[in-house]
Amino acid sequence: MSGANNQPIPAAKPVIGEDEIEAAVRVLRSGRVVQGPEVAGFEEEFSELVEGRHCVAVNSGTSALHLTLLALGIGPGDEVIVPSFSFAASANAVRLVGADVVFADIEPGSFGLDPAAVEAAITPRTAAVMPVHLYGHPAAMDRLMPLAQRHGLAVVEDACQAHAAALNGTPVGAFGTAGTFSFYPTKNMHALEGGMITTADAEVARTLRLLRNQGMEQRYANEIVGANMRMTDVAAAIGRVQLGKLGGWTERRRANAAYLDEHLTGLVTPPVAEGARHVYHQYTVRVEGDRDAVQEKLTAAGVGNAVYYPTPIHRLKPYWEPDQKAGRAWDLPETERAAAEVVSLPVHPSLTEGELERIVAAVNGLGN
Structure with missing residues:
Protein backbone atom coordinates (compact mmCIF):
# COMPACT_ATOMS: atom_id res chain seq x y z
CA MET A 1 0.00 0.00 0.00
CA GLN A 242 -24.20 19.13 13.73
CA LEU A 243 -27.72 18.18 14.80
CA GLY A 244 -28.81 18.54 11.18
CA LYS A 245 -26.14 16.04 10.16
CA LEU A 246 -26.67 13.61 13.04
CA GLY A 247 -29.12 11.38 11.19
CA GLY A 248 -26.77 10.71 8.29
CA TRP A 249 -23.77 10.25 10.54
CA THR A 250 -25.69 7.82 12.74
CA GLU A 251 -26.67 5.64 9.78
CA ARG A 252 -23.05 5.66 8.63
CA ARG A 253 -21.88 4.55 12.09
CA ARG A 254 -24.48 1.78 12.11
CA ALA A 255 -23.49 0.65 8.61
CA ASN A 256 -19.81 0.62 9.60
CA ALA A 257 -20.67 -1.43 12.68
CA ALA A 258 -22.71 -3.88 10.61
CA TYR A 259 -19.74 -4.37 8.27
CA LEU A 260 -17.44 -5.05 11.22
CA ASP A 261 -19.98 -7.42 12.79
CA GLU A 262 -20.14 -9.41 9.58
CA HIS A 263 -16.42 -9.64 8.89
CA LEU A 264 -14.52 -9.66 12.19
CA THR A 265 -13.36 -12.95 13.68
CA GLY A 266 -11.59 -13.91 16.88
CA LEU A 267 -13.17 -11.20 19.04
CA VAL A 268 -16.53 -10.80 20.78
CA THR A 269 -18.39 -8.11 18.82
CA PRO A 270 -20.66 -5.56 20.58
CA PRO A 271 -23.92 -6.96 21.98
CA VAL A 272 -27.19 -5.39 20.87
CA ALA A 273 -30.28 -6.03 22.97
CA GLU A 274 -33.61 -6.89 21.37
CA GLY A 275 -35.43 -3.69 20.47
CA ALA A 276 -32.30 -1.55 20.91
CA ARG A 277 -31.11 1.05 18.42
CA HIS A 278 -27.34 1.19 18.98
CA VAL A 279 -25.71 4.36 17.63
CA TYR A 280 -22.10 3.21 18.13
CA HIS A 281 -20.38 6.10 19.82
CA GLN A 282 -17.79 3.37 20.24
CA TYR A 283 -17.50 -0.03 18.58
CA THR A 284 -16.37 -1.97 21.62
CA VAL A 285 -15.24 -5.58 21.39
CA ARG A 286 -14.05 -7.99 24.06
CA VAL A 287 -10.63 -9.62 23.96
CA GLU A 288 -10.54 -12.93 25.80
CA GLY A 289 -6.78 -13.09 26.21
CA ASP A 290 -3.81 -10.73 26.17
CA ARG A 291 -5.44 -7.37 25.45
CA ASP A 292 -2.17 -5.44 25.59
CA ALA A 293 -0.72 -7.64 22.84
CA VAL A 294 -3.84 -7.13 20.72
CA GLN A 295 -3.60 -3.36 21.09
CA GLU A 296 0.08 -3.37 20.20
CA LYS A 297 -0.59 -5.34 17.02
CA LEU A 298 -3.49 -3.14 16.01
CA THR A 299 -1.44 0.00 16.57
CA ALA A 300 1.44 -1.46 14.57
CA ALA A 301 -1.04 -2.11 11.73
CA GLY A 302 -2.13 1.52 11.81
CA VAL A 303 -5.53 0.84 13.38
CA GLY A 304 -6.39 3.27 16.15
CA ASN A 305 -7.85 1.71 19.28
CA ALA A 306 -8.54 2.61 22.89
CA VAL A 307 -9.80 1.16 26.14
CA TYR A 308 -12.90 2.79 27.64
CA TYR A 309 -12.48 2.31 30.58
CA PRO A 310 -9.40 0.48 31.94
CA THR A 311 -10.12 1.32 35.59
CA PRO A 312 -13.68 1.07 36.93
CA ILE A 313 -14.78 4.17 38.83
CA HIS A 314 -14.89 2.35 42.17
CA ARG A 315 -11.14 1.69 41.83
CA LEU A 316 -10.22 5.31 41.07
CA LYS A 317 -8.46 7.12 43.92
CA PRO A 318 -11.27 9.54 44.86
CA TYR A 319 -13.62 6.60 45.38
CA TRP A 320 -11.33 3.73 46.33
CA GLU A 321 -9.56 5.46 49.22
CA PRO A 322 -12.69 6.72 51.04
CA ASP A 323 -14.40 3.35 50.61
CA GLN A 324 -11.35 1.56 51.99
CA LYS A 325 -11.29 3.85 55.04
CA ALA A 326 -15.00 3.22 55.58
CA GLY A 327 -14.51 -0.54 55.26
CA ARG A 328 -16.71 -0.60 52.17
CA ALA A 329 -16.03 -3.08 49.39
CA TRP A 330 -17.86 -3.45 46.09
CA ASP A 331 -18.49 -6.84 44.52
CA LEU A 332 -18.69 -6.05 40.79
CA PRO A 333 -17.37 -9.07 38.88
CA GLU A 334 -18.92 -8.20 35.50
CA THR A 335 -17.56 -4.66 35.75
CA GLU A 336 -14.07 -5.97 36.51
CA ARG A 337 -14.25 -8.44 33.64
CA ALA A 338 -15.37 -5.81 31.13
CA ALA A 339 -12.62 -3.40 32.22
CA ALA A 340 -10.06 -6.15 31.61
CA GLU A 341 -11.39 -7.19 28.19
CA VAL A 342 -12.75 -4.20 26.24
CA VAL A 343 -11.12 -2.52 23.27
CA SER A 344 -12.83 0.05 21.05
CA LEU A 345 -12.16 0.08 17.30
CA PRO A 346 -12.79 2.90 14.81
CA VAL A 347 -16.45 3.20 13.74
CA HIS A 348 -16.77 6.95 13.08
CA PRO A 349 -18.60 8.15 9.95
CA SER A 350 -15.40 9.39 8.26
CA LEU A 351 -14.17 5.83 7.68
CA THR A 352 -13.69 4.84 4.05
CA GLU A 353 -14.37 1.41 2.59
CA GLY A 354 -10.64 0.84 2.37
CA GLU A 355 -10.16 1.73 6.02
CA LEU A 356 -12.89 -0.68 7.08
CA GLU A 357 -11.13 -3.41 5.09
CA ARG A 358 -7.84 -2.52 6.82
CA ILE A 359 -9.48 -2.78 10.25
CA VAL A 360 -10.89 -6.21 9.40
CA ALA A 361 -7.57 -7.42 8.01
CA ALA A 362 -5.71 -6.25 11.10
CA VAL A 363 -8.15 -7.84 13.55
CA ASN A 364 -8.50 -11.10 11.65
CA GLY A 365 -4.73 -11.34 11.35
CA LEU A 366 -4.12 -11.06 15.09
CA GLY A 367 -3.46 -14.77 15.47
CA ASN A 368 -0.76 -14.81 12.80
Whole structure:
Protein backbone atom coordinates (compact mmCIF):
# COMPACT_ATOMS: atom_id res chain seq x y z
CA MET A 1 0.00 0.00 0.00
CA SER A 2 1.07 3.60 -0.51
CA GLY A 3 -0.10 7.15 0.07
CA ALA A 4 -3.21 7.63 2.18
CA ASN A 5 -3.57 3.87 2.66
CA ASN A 6 -0.54 3.94 4.96
CA GLN A 7 -1.96 6.63 7.23
CA PRO A 8 -3.04 5.49 10.70
CA ILE A 9 -6.80 5.17 11.13
CA PRO A 10 -7.83 7.32 14.11
CA ALA A 11 -10.01 5.73 16.79
CA ALA A 12 -12.20 8.86 16.73
CA LYS A 13 -12.35 11.82 14.37
CA PRO A 14 -14.22 15.02 15.25
CA VAL A 15 -15.89 16.68 12.28
CA ILE A 16 -15.49 20.45 11.89
CA GLY A 17 -16.51 21.49 8.41
CA GLU A 18 -17.10 24.76 6.61
CA ASP A 19 -20.74 24.81 7.75
CA GLU A 20 -19.66 24.75 11.39
CA ILE A 21 -17.02 27.44 10.79
CA GLU A 22 -19.49 29.68 8.98
CA ALA A 23 -22.03 29.29 11.79
CA ALA A 24 -19.45 30.27 14.41
CA VAL A 25 -18.29 33.30 12.42
CA ARG A 26 -21.89 34.42 11.85
CA VAL A 27 -22.57 34.42 15.59
CA LEU A 28 -19.32 36.21 16.40
CA ARG A 29 -20.20 38.93 13.93
CA SER A 30 -23.70 39.27 15.39
CA GLY A 31 -22.44 40.25 18.83
CA ARG A 32 -24.97 37.95 20.54
CA VAL A 33 -22.61 35.33 21.84
CA VAL A 34 -23.98 33.95 25.16
CA GLN A 35 -27.41 32.52 26.02
CA GLY A 36 -29.04 34.15 23.04
CA PRO A 37 -31.19 33.09 20.06
CA GLU A 38 -28.87 30.30 18.94
CA VAL A 39 -29.14 28.58 22.32
CA ALA A 40 -32.93 28.90 22.26
CA GLY A 41 -33.01 27.51 18.72
CA PHE A 42 -30.73 24.61 19.61
CA GLU A 43 -32.91 23.69 22.60
CA GLU A 44 -36.06 23.75 20.46
CA GLU A 45 -34.52 21.64 17.70
CA PHE A 46 -32.95 19.13 20.08
CA SER A 47 -36.36 18.66 21.68
CA GLU A 48 -37.49 16.87 18.51
CA LEU A 49 -34.93 14.15 19.30
CA VAL A 50 -36.51 13.40 22.71
CA GLU A 51 -40.26 13.38 21.99
CA GLY A 52 -40.76 17.09 22.62
CA ARG A 53 -39.33 17.23 26.13
CA HIS A 54 -38.10 20.48 27.62
CA CYS A 55 -34.42 20.99 26.76
CA VAL A 56 -31.96 23.11 28.72
CA ALA A 57 -28.54 23.77 27.19
CA VAL A 58 -25.46 24.04 29.43
CA ASN A 59 -21.71 24.23 29.04
CA SER A 60 -20.83 20.51 29.31
CA GLY A 61 -22.22 17.03 29.82
CA THR A 62 -20.80 16.98 33.34
CA SER A 63 -22.61 20.23 34.13
CA ALA A 64 -25.78 18.63 32.77
CA LEU A 65 -25.47 15.77 35.28
CA HIS A 66 -24.50 18.09 38.14
CA LEU A 67 -27.32 20.58 37.62
CA THR A 68 -29.89 17.82 37.11
CA LEU A 69 -29.12 16.33 40.51
CA LEU A 70 -29.28 19.79 42.09
CA ALA A 71 -32.61 20.52 40.41
CA LEU A 72 -34.02 17.25 41.75
CA GLY A 73 -33.01 18.22 45.27
CA ILE A 74 -30.50 15.39 45.65
CA GLY A 75 -27.75 16.09 48.17
CA PRO A 76 -26.19 15.10 51.50
CA GLY A 77 -27.82 12.05 53.04
CA ASP A 78 -29.01 10.72 49.68
CA GLU A 79 -27.64 7.81 47.69
CA VAL A 80 -27.53 7.52 43.91
CA ILE A 81 -26.98 4.15 42.22
CA VAL A 82 -24.44 4.40 39.40
CA PRO A 83 -22.57 1.85 37.26
CA SER A 84 -18.86 1.70 37.99
CA PHE A 85 -18.20 0.81 34.35
CA SER A 86 -18.49 4.33 32.96
CA PHE A 87 -16.57 7.57 32.67
CA ALA A 88 -15.88 9.15 36.07
CA ALA A 89 -18.20 12.10 35.38
CA SER A 90 -21.20 9.85 36.07
CA ALA A 91 -20.15 9.40 39.69
CA ASN A 92 -18.41 12.77 40.05
CA ALA A 93 -21.72 14.59 39.60
CA VAL A 94 -23.17 12.66 42.54
CA ARG A 95 -20.23 13.57 44.75
CA LEU A 96 -20.40 17.21 43.65
CA VAL A 97 -23.89 17.59 45.13
CA GLY A 98 -22.79 15.91 48.37
CA ALA A 99 -24.68 12.65 47.86
CA ASP A 100 -23.20 9.18 48.22
CA VAL A 101 -22.35 7.02 45.23
CA VAL A 102 -23.56 3.42 45.36
CA PHE A 103 -22.06 1.28 42.61
CA ALA A 104 -24.03 -1.52 40.95
CA ASP A 105 -22.77 -4.12 38.50
CA ILE A 106 -23.47 -4.40 34.78
CA GLU A 107 -25.28 -7.29 33.14
CA PRO A 108 -23.24 -10.33 32.02
CA GLY A 109 -22.06 -9.95 28.44
CA SER A 110 -23.44 -6.42 28.27
CA PHE A 111 -22.17 -3.00 29.29
CA GLY A 112 -25.38 -1.67 30.86
CA LEU A 113 -26.52 -1.40 34.46
CA ASP A 114 -28.03 -4.66 35.74
CA PRO A 115 -31.59 -4.07 37.06
CA ALA A 116 -31.22 -6.96 39.49
CA ALA A 117 -28.03 -5.42 40.89
CA VAL A 118 -29.80 -2.06 41.16
CA GLU A 119 -32.67 -3.55 43.13
CA ALA A 120 -30.24 -5.27 45.49
CA ALA A 121 -28.48 -1.92 46.11
CA ILE A 122 -31.60 0.06 47.06
CA THR A 123 -31.73 1.31 50.66
CA PRO A 124 -34.01 3.77 52.49
CA ARG A 125 -31.53 6.51 51.50
CA THR A 126 -31.65 5.79 47.76
CA ALA A 127 -32.95 8.85 45.91
CA ALA A 128 -32.09 8.10 42.29
CA VAL A 129 -30.60 5.68 39.82
CA MET A 130 -28.34 6.80 36.99
CA PRO A 131 -28.31 4.38 34.04
CA VAL A 132 -25.56 5.10 31.51
CA HIS A 133 -26.25 4.46 27.82
CA LEU A 134 -22.65 3.41 27.36
CA TYR A 135 -20.97 3.38 23.93
CA GLY A 136 -24.27 4.45 22.32
CA HIS A 137 -26.30 1.42 23.42
CA PRO A 138 -29.45 2.09 25.46
CA ALA A 139 -29.52 0.79 29.02
CA ALA A 140 -32.27 -1.65 30.05
CA MET A 141 -34.83 1.13 30.54
CA ASP A 142 -37.74 -1.25 29.99
CA ARG A 143 -36.78 -2.94 33.27
CA LEU A 144 -35.15 -0.06 35.14
CA MET A 145 -38.10 2.35 34.84
CA PRO A 146 -40.71 0.02 36.47
CA LEU A 147 -38.16 -0.78 39.19
CA ALA A 148 -37.56 2.90 39.92
CA GLN A 149 -41.28 3.64 39.92
CA ARG A 150 -41.96 0.85 42.43
CA HIS A 151 -39.40 2.32 44.81
CA GLY A 152 -40.20 6.00 44.16
CA LEU A 153 -36.78 6.81 42.70
CA ALA A 154 -35.79 9.52 40.26
CA VAL A 155 -34.10 8.28 37.08
CA VAL A 156 -31.32 10.40 35.60
CA GLU A 157 -30.26 9.08 32.21
CA ASP A 158 -26.61 9.60 31.36
CA ALA A 159 -27.04 9.69 27.59
CA CYS A 160 -23.80 11.59 26.96
CA GLN A 161 -22.64 8.94 24.45
CA ALA A 162 -25.99 8.07 22.93
CA HIS A 163 -27.53 10.81 20.80
CA ALA A 164 -30.44 9.25 18.82
CA ALA A 165 -30.18 5.84 20.47
CA ALA A 166 -33.53 4.22 21.33
CA LEU A 167 -35.14 1.22 22.98
CA ASN A 168 -38.38 -0.21 21.61
CA GLY A 169 -38.94 3.01 19.69
CA THR A 170 -38.45 5.39 22.62
CA PRO A 171 -35.37 7.62 22.35
CA VAL A 172 -32.89 7.79 25.21
CA GLY A 173 -33.38 10.98 27.16
CA ALA A 174 -37.16 10.48 27.01
CA PHE A 175 -37.47 7.73 29.63
CA GLY A 176 -36.36 9.10 32.96
CA THR A 177 -37.07 12.06 35.20
CA ALA A 178 -34.32 13.75 33.20
CA GLY A 179 -31.73 12.91 30.58
CA THR A 180 -28.31 14.38 29.94
CA PHE A 181 -26.25 14.68 26.77
CA SER A 182 -22.70 15.82 25.98
CA PHE A 183 -21.44 17.73 22.96
CA TYR A 184 -17.72 17.09 23.47
CA PRO A 185 -15.81 16.97 20.13
CA THR A 186 -15.53 13.16 19.95
CA LYS A 187 -19.23 12.52 20.59
CA ASN A 188 -21.61 11.50 17.77
CA MET A 189 -22.36 15.19 17.38
CA HIS A 190 -20.65 18.10 19.09
CA ALA A 191 -20.73 21.81 19.80
CA LEU A 192 -16.98 21.99 20.48
CA GLU A 193 -18.13 21.70 24.09
CA GLY A 194 -21.55 21.70 25.74
CA GLY A 195 -24.37 19.69 27.21
CA MET A 196 -28.15 19.34 27.15
CA ILE A 197 -30.66 18.33 29.82
CA THR A 198 -34.05 16.90 28.84
CA THR A 199 -37.09 16.56 31.08
CA ALA A 200 -40.86 16.28 30.84
CA ASP A 201 -41.26 18.30 34.06
CA ALA A 202 -41.72 22.03 33.41
CA GLU A 203 -40.79 22.96 36.99
CA VAL A 204 -37.57 20.96 36.82
CA ALA A 205 -36.77 22.69 33.51
CA ARG A 206 -37.33 26.12 35.05
CA THR A 207 -35.13 25.26 38.03
CA LEU A 208 -32.41 24.11 35.64
CA ARG A 209 -32.60 27.40 33.74
CA LEU A 210 -32.17 29.27 37.01
CA LEU A 211 -29.30 27.08 38.17
CA ARG A 212 -27.28 27.53 34.97
CA ASN A 213 -27.61 31.34 35.15
CA GLN A 214 -26.68 32.35 38.70
CA GLY A 215 -30.21 31.64 39.91
CA MET A 216 -31.73 34.35 37.70
CA GLU A 217 -34.52 34.40 35.17
CA GLN A 218 -34.65 38.20 35.20
CA ARG A 219 -31.35 40.06 35.41
CA TYR A 220 -30.30 40.82 39.00
CA ALA A 221 -33.47 39.17 40.37
CA ASN A 222 -31.75 36.10 41.83
CA GLU A 223 -34.30 33.54 43.01
CA ILE A 224 -31.97 30.73 44.12
CA VAL A 225 -28.24 30.09 44.45
CA GLY A 226 -26.97 29.17 41.00
CA ALA A 227 -23.81 29.04 38.93
CA ASN A 228 -22.55 30.10 35.53
CA MET A 229 -22.97 27.00 33.40
CA ARG A 230 -24.45 28.67 30.33
CA MET A 231 -23.87 27.55 26.75
CA THR A 232 -22.43 30.12 24.36
CA ASP A 233 -24.26 30.98 21.16
CA VAL A 234 -21.14 30.00 19.22
CA ALA A 235 -21.38 26.50 20.64
CA ALA A 236 -25.13 26.36 20.04
CA ALA A 237 -24.75 27.45 16.42
CA ILE A 238 -22.21 24.69 15.82
CA GLY A 239 -24.48 22.24 17.63
CA ARG A 240 -27.43 23.15 15.40
CA VAL A 241 -25.35 22.45 12.29
CA GLN A 242 -24.20 19.13 13.73
CA LEU A 243 -27.72 18.18 14.80
CA GLY A 244 -28.81 18.54 11.18
CA LYS A 245 -26.14 16.04 10.16
CA LEU A 246 -26.67 13.61 13.04
CA GLY A 247 -29.12 11.38 11.19
CA GLY A 248 -26.77 10.71 8.29
CA TRP A 249 -23.77 10.25 10.54
CA THR A 250 -25.69 7.82 12.74
CA GLU A 251 -26.67 5.64 9.78
CA ARG A 252 -23.05 5.66 8.63
CA ARG A 253 -21.88 4.55 12.09
CA ARG A 254 -24.48 1.78 12.11
CA ALA A 255 -23.49 0.65 8.61
CA ASN A 256 -19.81 0.62 9.60
CA ALA A 257 -20.67 -1.43 12.68
CA ALA A 258 -22.71 -3.88 10.61
CA TYR A 259 -19.74 -4.37 8.27
CA LEU A 260 -17.44 -5.05 11.22
CA ASP A 261 -19.98 -7.42 12.79
CA GLU A 262 -20.14 -9.41 9.58
CA HIS A 263 -16.42 -9.64 8.89
CA LEU A 264 -14.52 -9.66 12.19
CA THR A 265 -13.36 -12.95 13.68
CA GLY A 266 -11.59 -13.91 16.88
CA LEU A 267 -13.17 -11.20 19.04
CA VAL A 268 -16.53 -10.80 20.78
CA THR A 269 -18.39 -8.11 18.82
CA PRO A 270 -20.66 -5.56 20.58
CA PRO A 271 -23.92 -6.96 21.98
CA VAL A 272 -27.19 -5.39 20.87
CA ALA A 273 -30.28 -6.03 22.97
CA GLU A 274 -33.61 -6.89 21.37
CA GLY A 275 -35.43 -3.69 20.47
CA ALA A 276 -32.30 -1.55 20.91
CA ARG A 277 -31.11 1.05 18.42
CA HIS A 278 -27.34 1.19 18.98
CA VAL A 279 -25.71 4.36 17.63
CA TYR A 280 -22.10 3.21 18.13
CA HIS A 281 -20.38 6.10 19.82
CA GLN A 282 -17.79 3.37 20.24
CA TYR A 283 -17.50 -0.03 18.58
CA THR A 284 -16.37 -1.97 21.62
CA VAL A 285 -15.24 -5.58 21.39
CA ARG A 286 -14.05 -7.99 24.06
CA VAL A 287 -10.63 -9.62 23.96
CA GLU A 288 -10.54 -12.93 25.80
CA GLY A 289 -6.78 -13.09 26.21
CA ASP A 290 -3.81 -10.73 26.17
CA ARG A 291 -5.44 -7.37 25.45
CA ASP A 292 -2.17 -5.44 25.59
CA ALA A 293 -0.72 -7.64 22.84
CA VAL A 294 -3.84 -7.13 20.72
CA GLN A 295 -3.60 -3.36 21.09
CA GLU A 296 0.08 -3.37 20.20
CA LYS A 297 -0.59 -5.34 17.02
CA LEU A 298 -3.49 -3.14 16.01
CA THR A 299 -1.44 0.00 16.57
CA ALA A 300 1.44 -1.46 14.57
CA ALA A 301 -1.04 -2.11 11.73
CA GLY A 302 -2.13 1.52 11.81
CA VAL A 303 -5.53 0.84 13.38
CA GLY A 304 -6.39 3.27 16.15
CA ASN A 305 -7.85 1.71 19.28
CA ALA A 306 -8.54 2.61 22.89
CA VAL A 307 -9.80 1.16 26.14
CA TYR A 308 -12.90 2.79 27.64
CA TYR A 309 -12.48 2.31 30.58
CA PRO A 310 -9.40 0.48 31.94
CA THR A 311 -10.12 1.32 35.59
CA PRO A 312 -13.68 1.07 36.93
CA ILE A 313 -14.78 4.17 38.83
CA HIS A 314 -14.89 2.35 42.17
CA ARG A 315 -11.14 1.69 41.83
CA LEU A 316 -10.22 5.31 41.07
CA LYS A 317 -8.46 7.12 43.92
CA PRO A 318 -11.27 9.54 44.86
CA TYR A 319 -13.62 6.60 45.38
CA TRP A 320 -11.33 3.73 46.33
CA GLU A 321 -9.56 5.46 49.22
CA PRO A 322 -12.69 6.72 51.04
CA ASP A 323 -14.40 3.35 50.61
CA GLN A 324 -11.35 1.56 51.99
CA LYS A 325 -11.29 3.85 55.04
CA ALA A 326 -15.00 3.22 55.58
CA GLY A 327 -14.51 -0.54 55.26
CA ARG A 328 -16.71 -0.60 52.17
CA ALA A 329 -16.03 -3.08 49.39
CA TRP A 330 -17.86 -3.45 46.09
CA ASP A 331 -18.49 -6.84 44.52
CA LEU A 332 -18.69 -6.05 40.79
CA PRO A 333 -17.37 -9.07 38.88
CA GLU A 334 -18.92 -8.20 35.50
CA THR A 335 -17.56 -4.66 35.75
CA GLU A 336 -14.07 -5.97 36.51
CA ARG A 337 -14.25 -8.44 33.64
CA ALA A 338 -15.37 -5.81 31.13
CA ALA A 339 -12.62 -3.40 32.22
CA ALA A 340 -10.06 -6.15 31.61
CA GLU A 341 -11.39 -7.19 28.19
CA VAL A 342 -12.75 -4.20 26.24
CA VAL A 343 -11.12 -2.52 23.27
CA SER A 344 -12.83 0.05 21.05
CA LEU A 345 -12.16 0.08 17.30
CA PRO A 346 -12.79 2.90 14.81
CA VAL A 347 -16.45 3.20 13.74
CA HIS A 348 -16.77 6.95 13.08
CA PRO A 349 -18.60 8.15 9.95
CA SER A 350 -15.40 9.39 8.26
CA LEU A 351 -14.17 5.83 7.68
CA THR A 352 -13.69 4.84 4.05
CA GLU A 353 -14.37 1.41 2.59
CA GLY A 354 -10.64 0.84 2.37
CA GLU A 355 -10.16 1.73 6.02
CA LEU A 356 -12.89 -0.68 7.08
CA GLU A 357 -11.13 -3.41 5.09
CA ARG A 358 -7.84 -2.52 6.82
CA ILE A 359 -9.48 -2.78 10.25
CA VAL A 360 -10.89 -6.21 9.40
CA ALA A 361 -7.57 -7.42 8.01
CA ALA A 362 -5.71 -6.25 11.10
CA VAL A 363 -8.15 -7.84 13.55
CA ASN A 364 -8.50 -11.10 11.65
CA GLY A 365 -4.73 -11.34 11.35
CA LEU A 366 -4.12 -11.06 15.09
CA GLY A 367 -3.46 -14.77 15.47
CA ASN A 368 -0.76 -14.81 12.80
